[in-house]
Amino acid sequence: MASATVRNVPLLDDDTIPFGEEDEMRDPSTAAQKYTHPYVTFFHLFFRGASIVIYIFCGWFSDSFITSFVFVVLFLSADFWTVKNISGRLLVGLRWWNYVDDEGKSHWVFESKNSSTFQSRINKHEQRIFWLGLILCPLFWGLFFLMALFGLKFKWLLLVMIAIALNAANLYGYVKCNYGASKDLNSAATDFVKTQLFKNAVDIMTKPSGTPQPPINVRPTGIV
Numbered sequence: 721m722a723s724a725t726v727r728n729v730p731l732l733d734d735d736t737i738p739f740g741e742e743d744e745m746r747d748p749s750t751a752a753q754k755y756t757h758p759y760v761t762f763f764h765l766f767f768r769g770a771s772i773v774i775y776i777f778c779g780w781f782s783d784s785f786i787t788s789f790v791f792v793v794l795f796l797s798a799d800f801w802t803v804k805n806i807s808g809r810l811l812v813g814l815r816w817w818n819y820v821d822d823e824g825k826s827h828w829v830f831e832s833k834n835s836s837t838f839q840s841r842i843n844k845h846e847q848r849i850f851w852l853g854l855i856l857c858p859l860f861w862g863l864f865f866l867m868a869l870f871g872l873k874f875k876w877l878l879l880v881m882i883a884i885a886l887n888a889a890n891l892y893g894y895v896k897c898n899y900g901a902s903k904d905l906n907s908a909a910t911d912f913v914k915t916q917l918f919k920n921a922v923d924i925m926t927k928p929s930g931t932p933q934p935p936i937n938v939r940p941t942g943i944v
Contacts, residue, residue, distance in 0.1 A: 756843045757810050764807040764850060767799035768857045771883065775864065789879055800886045803854070808894055811850040813842060816893035830897040854894060858887040 755761055771792050778788035808814045813833035820826050861883045868877040 754843075754845055756841075757846060760807050760810050761846050761849055763802055764811065765853050767795050767802055768853055768887075771795035771799060772857065772860055775879070775883075785875055792879055793882065796883050796886050800890060803890045804893070807850060808890075808897075811843070811846045812894070812898075814894050814897035816897055830893065830900050832897050854891055858884065858891055861887055 774788065774792050774795060778791070782788060804816070808816075815831045816829065817831075818826060818828050861880055865877070865880045865884060868874075868880050
């Protein structure tokens with residue numbers, strides 16, 4: 721059974737630069753720049769915005785649902801990977817990830833680089849853009865969900881649900897990173913449900929479509 725953890729755990733045994741210290745090694749003069757990570761900031765918004773734009777306007781360029789589906793999922797996948805592995809770590813000093821211990825137990829880890837030195841190096845413009853992009857895009861997909869549901873467009877509803885799962889996974893992960901260390905955001909039952917959301921989102925990214933999914937055995941006394 722998976723568990724949620726808010727603590728510092730090394731990603732790999734041979735991780736030569738601890739989490740957050742890659743920014744501390746940067747030239748201090750870059751802190752005065754308006755954007756210290758311009759390319760990361762751009763791609764943080766580009767993939768998210770591109771998936772929404774393609775979803776809205778794909779009918780103008782192609783009548784094929786499969787083509788539109790593939791392009792939207794590709795951009796959603798690129799967005800999920802970029803936000804989870806790059807932009808969160810560099811722009812706001814947060815990281816969430818999963819590891820399996822020696823007993824085969826899965827752990828979800830939510831990390832936050834809270835040192836005063838690192839916090840002083842965070843670019844406020846990039847931090848604002850990060851959170852705006854992280855929060856606003858799921859709202860758009862939520863609106864698309866309602867439109868597809870009430871419009872009885874069930875094939876598009878599947879695509880929107882994939883987008884909501886991937887966007888919500890990153891949103892919850894970074895909110896947990898930001899606030900989870902100081903207070904428990906959810907009850908154990910709610911944490912279990914959201915941990916499964918993480919697992920399903922990662923499965924979409926990592927497992928072939930034809931791979932059968934093992935059944936999830938939910939124990940009433942399980943604690944995430």
